[in-house]
Structures are given as C-alpha cells and as structure tokens.
Amino acid sequence: MDQIERIQHFETLLDRIAPVLGNLEEALDAFDGIQEDVQELSSYYESDEWRDDFEADEAGKLPADLKRDVLSEDGIYDVLSDHYALTVRLLDTVSSILKNR
Secondary structure, eight states, X not given: OOXXXXXXXXXXXXXXXXXXXXXXXXXXXXXXXXXXXXXXXXXXXXXXXXXXXHHHHHTTOSOTTSOOGGGOHHHHHHHHHHHHHHHHHHHHHHHHHHHTO
C-alpha cells in the first residue's frame, strides 16, 4: 500500500469510527438514564401489586381504554430479558476491547 492509499484507508476508518462513537455515547447516556426505571419495573413485576393488577384485568375490572401493556407477562419479561442480555453484551464487548488493547 503506497502512502496515498494508506492515508485514504485510514481516513475511511476514521470517518466510519467517529459517528459510531458519537451514537454509542448518546445510546449509553440513554441506557444509563433508564436503570432506575428498569429496577422499578422489575420490582413491580415481582410484586403482589402486579399480580393484583393482572388479576383485575383478567376479571374485566379495569377500564377498556386503559393502556395495559405492562400487564402482559411476555411484554415485561421480554423487556427485562433484553435489558439483561444487552448488559451482558456490553460487558463482553468492554472485556474484549480491554483484552485487545
């Protein structure tokens, strides 16, 4: 690879890396910002209150127009599972980066 090709190659890398890092920073800020919400949702899902709310919905005691995605067992479970999987993925990614530095 001659000098011009080398510079062009590394310029391409720089142009690809910089915006991804910016996007990752924004995404991590947002991810950090929901951690208390995740913990609160998890606590609710594991509580007697959630079970009471779920049973009330099943019995038709809640207003028909009430948004109730939170009472879907799969909905909360999937979100909490995704959160866990992404957290593990972040840990694996960081570990790999640090090992290869």
